Amino acid sequence: MKEAGYDAYLVGGCVRDLLLGHEPKDFDVATNASPEQVHKVFKRSRLIGRRFKLVHVRFGREVIEVATFRAPPEAEQHVDDQGRIVRDNVYGTLEQDAWRRDFTINALYYNIQDFSIVDYTDGLADLQAGKIRLIGNVETRYREDPVRILRAIRFVGKLGLVMDDDTEAWIPTLAGLLKDIPPARLFDETLKLYLSGNAAVTNELLNHYGVFEHLFPQTDALLHEEQDGYPRVLLTKALENTDKRIDDNKPVTPAFLFAALLWEPVRQRWQDYMANNIPAIPALQRAASEVIAEQVQRVAIPKRYTLVTRDIWVLQIRLTQRLGKRAFRSLAHPKFRAGYDFLLLRNESGEALEELSEWWTLFQEQDEAEQQKMINALPASAGGAKKRPRRRRRRKPVVKSD
Structure with a gap:
């Protein structure tokens, strides 16, 4: 960029x-x-966005996002009735760009020519003080883009900083504006919240500020209803396990995360349907379909994840059915490990599944002959394929002729 005659800074x-x-x-x-x-300067680049027009420049496997300096929101009128910016392609100066950014700690510019930091908003001082502060009028900035509420909470959980009084005070009042954010965008933000390596702390903050209910309303309602604390314990343990996997550089699937986040509403509907004499698997599939259909109205979880989430839930039934060839079929299921891990999570959280959890833990370690012995030793209550009674062929009546 410099060689082409333009100014350019690392930022954010x-x-x-x-x-x-x-x-x-x-x-x-x-x-x-x-x-x-920018697009003309870099051959391996592409223009993206409507509300915020950006350029993605590819260097090897890395993608660098390049944005033009923008003027502050008051320089244009593209806002909706709630004060939310719906278009923002008015360009400005470096200083104007700094003042239109969300938080002071994100408005720091690094000049690669002289290795200096450009700071118009006292972001360095806030960073040194461990403070998160919105730039400008707090209510206005949250209304312009309610996702800033999620970003503020994420920075507290991820960076261990604290919000200044105004930045914090407006969150409970304005959290309801998140309902106007496109569900697809909230999905992206939800992954950032829960896959940052600090999911357990971040989830506590979301609940503390009354934000969780706007992301997962079905789950939130049941967390407050339950007296034994089971669903909250399960969710906390799931998030702690997620944090540990990230810390250990192990892969994490969002499907498992959503299986935990939505398990309680699915579990309760499943039990209600079984109480009405619907068989276990159809009851669970029906409950899952309904809960997911409602959830994607808030957070648009892609089908590639909800399909795996459903597999994890259905395996909770399959894993109880161990007679005949069923245990071997479950073990061969592509999502067995995720289903097994979820079974252990349920057991650790208070469901009475200790015998089943221990059985599957041991079963995986045995050779096929020992596995068959374990199956043969199971009581009939362990479930298995039921033989259908043979239908007797009805003989056609013989018609006698006179």
């Missing part, structure tokens, strides 16, 4: 993380070049 999270001693996961660049000009 990468600068913040470097100053905190963390390794940045990605790099963003701010420039005085228009998106079209």
Whole structure:
């Protein structure tokens, strides 16, 4: 960019993380070049976005996001009735760009020419004080983009910082504005909240500020109804396990996360349907379909994840059915490990599943002959394929002729 005659700065999270001693996961660049000009400079780039027009520049496997300096919101009128910005492609200066950013700690610019930090909003001082502060009028900034509520909470959970009084005080009042955010965008933000390595703490913050109910309303209602604390314990343990896997550099599937987040509403509907004499698996599938259909109205979980989430839930029934060849079929299921882990999670959270959990733990360690012995030793109550009674063929009546 510099060689092409434009100004360009590293900005936002990468600068913040470097100053905190963390390794940045990605790099963003701010420039005085228009998106079209940036696109011309880099052959391996593409224009994206409508509300915020950006350029993605590819370097090897990395993608660097390049944005043109923007003017503050008051310089244009593209807002809806709630004050939310619906279009923001009015370009400005470096200083104007700084003042239109969300938090002071994200408005720090690194100049690669002289290795200096450009700071118009006292972001350095806030970073040193461990403070998260919105730039400008707090109510206005939240109304412009309610997702800033989620970002503030995520930074508290992830970075261990604290919000200043105004930034914190408006969250419970304005959290309801999240219902106007497109569900697909809330899905992206939800993954950032729960896959940052600090999911357990972040979830506590979401509940504390009354935000969780706007993301997972079905689950939230049942968390408050339950007296024994089971669903809250299960969710907390699931999030702690997720954090540990991330810390250990192990893979994490969002499908397992959503299986835990939505298990309680599914479990209760499932039990209600079985109480009305609907067989276990059809009852669970019906409950799952209804809960997911309601959930995607808030957070649009893609089908590639909900299909796996359903498999995890259905395996909770399959794993109880161990006679005949059923145990071998479950063990061969592509999502067996996730279903088994979820079974252990349920047991650790208070469901009486200790015998079943121990049986499956041991079963996996045996050779096929020993596995068959374990199956043969099971009582009839362990479930298995029921033989259908043979239907007797009815003989056609013989018609006698006179």
